[in-house]
Amino acid sequence: MPSKKSKKQWADKPWFRLDNAALIFPGQNTEQWSNVIRISIDLTVPIEPPKLQRALCDILPRFPTMAVQLKTGFFWYYFEKNENEPIVRPDSNNQSVRIKYHENNRFLFRVFYYRNRIALEAFHALTDGYGCAVFLCTLAAQYLRLTGHDISCGGMVLDLSEKPRPEELEDSFIRNATPGATLPRGTHKVYHKTGTPLPAHTFHIITGNMPVSVVKQRASARGATVTEYFTAVLLKIYLDFQKQEAGKQKEVVIQVPVNGRKAFGSQTLRNMSVCYTVGIDPNLGDYTFDELLRQTSLWLRYVNNQKTLGAMFNSNVQLQTSPLLRAIPLFIKDFAIRLSFHFTAEKTNTALFTNLGVIRLPEDMQPFVKGCIFMPSVGKRNDGRMGAVSCGDTLSITVANRYRETDTEREFFRFLIRDGIPVKIISNFT
Amino acid sequence: MSYCVNCGVELDDSAKSCALCGTPVVNPNKPQTDAAEPPFPQNVVLPPEERKRYGAIIASLVMLLPILVCIPINHFITPGEYWSVYVAATLILLWIYFVTPFLIRHKLPHTPYISLILDGVITAAYIYVMYHYNSSGSWFLRIALPMIGVFLLLGCLLIRYLSKNKKLPTIRKIAFALVMVALYAAATEFIFMLSFPNIYVDCVALTVFFTTAVLAIFLRFASDSTRFRAWIARKFFM
Numbered sequence: 001m002p003s004k005k006s007k008k009q010w011a012d013k014p015w016f017r018l019d020n021a022a023l024i025f026p027g028q029n030t031e032q033w034s035n036v037i038r039i040s041i042d043l044t045v046p047i048e049p050p051k052l053q054r055a056l057c058d059i060l061p062r063f064p065t066m067a068v069q070l071k072t073g074f075f076w077y078y079f080e081k082n083e084n085e086p087i088v089r090p091d092s093n094n095q096s097v098r099i100k101y102h103e104n105n106r107f108l109f110r111v112f113y114y115r116n117r118i119a120l121e122a123f124h125a126l127t128d129g130y131g132c133a134v135f136l137c138t139l140a141a142q143y144l145r146l147t148g149h150d151i152s153c154g155g156m157v158l159d160l161s162e163k164p165r166p167e168e169l170e171d172s173f174i175r176n177a178t179p180g181a182t183l184p185r186g187t188h189k190v191y192h193k194t195g196t197p198l199p200a201h202t203f204h205i206i207t208g209n210m211p212v213s214v215v216k217q218r219a220s221a222r223g224a225t226v227t228e229y230f231t232a233v234l235l236k237i238y239l240d241f242q243k244q245e246a247g248k249q250k251e252v253v254i255q256v257p258v259n260g261r262k263a264f265g266s267q268t269l270r271n272m273s274v275c276y277t278v279g280i281d282p283n284l285g286d287y288t289f290d291e292l293l294r295q296t297s298l299w300l301r302y303v304n305n306q307k308t309l310g311a312m313f314n315s316n317v318q319l320q321t322s323p324l325l326r327a328i329p330l331f332i333k334d335f336a337i338r339l340s341f342h343f344t345a346e347k348t349n350t351a352l353f354t355n356l357g358v359i360r361l362p363e364d365m366q367p368f369v370k371g372c373i374f375m376p377s378v379g380k381r382n383d384g385r386m387g388a389v390s391c392g393d394t395l396s397i398t399v400a401n402r403y404r405e406t407d408t409e410r411e412f413f414r415f416l417i418r419d420g421i422p423v424k425i426i427s428n429f430t
Numbered sequence: 431m432s433y434c435v436n437c438g439v440e441l442d443d444s445a446k447s448c449a450l451c452g453t454p455v456v457n458p459n460k461p462q463t464d465a466a467e468p469p470f471p472q473n474v475v476l477p478p479e480e481r482k483r484y485g486a487i488i489a490s491l492v493m494l495l496p497i498l499v500c501i502p503i504n505h506f507i508t509p510g511e512y513w514s515v516y517v518a519a520t521l522i523l524l525w526i527y528f529v530t531p532f533l534i535r536h537k538l539p540h541t542p543y544i545s546l547i548l549d550g551v552i553t554a555a556y557i558y559v560m561y562h563y564n565s566s567g568s569w570f571l572r573i574a575l576p577m578i579g580v581f582l583l584l585g586c587l588l589i590r591y592l593s594k595n596k597k598l599p600t601i602r603k604i605a606f607a608l609v610m611v612a613l614y615a616a617a618t619e620f621i622f623m624l625s626f627p628n629i630y631v632d633c634v635a636l637t638v639f640f641t642t643a644v645l646a647i648f649l650r651f652a653s654d655s656t657r658f659r660a661w662i663a664r665k666f667f668m
Contacts, residue, residue: 114471425441426449
């Protein structure tokens, strides 16, 4: 149960703190690194902008954590209730550009439409992939209702008639951190595949759609889950890339964000994910794909438990609660965050694979939904930042790449084709 | 439904080439039509430019403040001595050097030339203020002005060379920059000889001239040699 204090905070205060994971994002929101998550849903009906606008205004009171603006305090950033209306806009080719705090009536998310598609781009400080998916599904359901269809609630579609529950609004990191437990952070330099950068604010986005059943069958034939399978594929292709390049062989590390809600039974709609890393050192010898998959799946199963998560939360929460750090003015904190992210952050991982999982929709909504696309934030340095989501029998993997070269995507999808998984590609670059 | 013959992936109906490898789509059973709509919109919407001008305006105000404070103090408390002129001149110099690039950015054509000339003019003015209040003789007209003029001319030449020849190897660009340094050193020596033929200064500028000229000529011809470039790449790789 959330404490009395948190209940009071939500009921009475027109402002609230950023959650523990969100604290770092405003400090590193720069031209080069947007930290914008994008998720889109393809319906079977065309989108009419006025109705979408109405649906958005209808659902906003149910999501007080989304209807906010970012304000600057002396020591920390904070969220303040935003009384304006967000505007829905036609989609564009360059997605996930940086959020500026004053655009879109000061909302930190954008809603787009294109043909049958509704897309949501949200600043990572608001919520993570799961929170975005819930918001988008509720929006799509309300839109379908406004076009005359009868859609019930359930799954990722929230009931608009009920009030926001305190447990949806809590900072689950602070509540579930294990006091005293800490884990070291990875700080060593790893292999990076770079290329020719595209002009600012344009990215290569390639989505591969594949049948869930075939992927599951291929993964389970080797005794692994879908996430473990794709992570191992990424490891394999990056190890092969590095082998072709001259120079010292460095470790290849894949970042795998994990949704902490399952482990702690949390229902928060704010950030609740932390990243595990899977690393392979090529200096130990050549690995076959089956060896990589075995390493990956053993490692992820070994670390993925409540104890590790609690310790990882606590390592982050400690920084927020330390009396010394709290007393530092915000502009110095921002500078320090920027500096520390310049030297660590993406330098400590080669690529990212995030699996949002299954989009759970009510039965009467499923016939109206063709598919979903989930795209993690574009990297500052890394080319392979992959987001997977399954909706119905389609699993779609989206690669966000800031470079002109598409070697990573090509090798990744070719590997899947060779392994017997049919892939259909769509891209914003034609 | 078309497949990439190279990658084996299925492609979107609107795709003219494979997004992964760029292989063109040729499907005899299904000729390309423009009817199929692309999966993503084609229009690119760029966010507006960063608003750095606010910072520049605030910096300007902050720099204006000491001038506004010093001039009345100088006038009423210590009349006769013009020390506030140094404060004002220094701040204006710094303002032109560091703040104006943000104010005039992307507004005018040939911005680098304008910035350089503006910097040259303000430097000359600053030196003139120092000369006027502090010094005597004719060194300002006979040395300072010609040297600033030559500097601006060579600077403009360098900017023109670098902007016209972006694809040249770095070694060639360094060679050209060294030629400019050599010319500047030669011009300095020449200006000194003309202005003060009686003062003997040990040919310091000529030493710089010969060193940079030899280095520039060597780099210019060495950059044509594949073997030399390979040797440089081998010796200085990081």
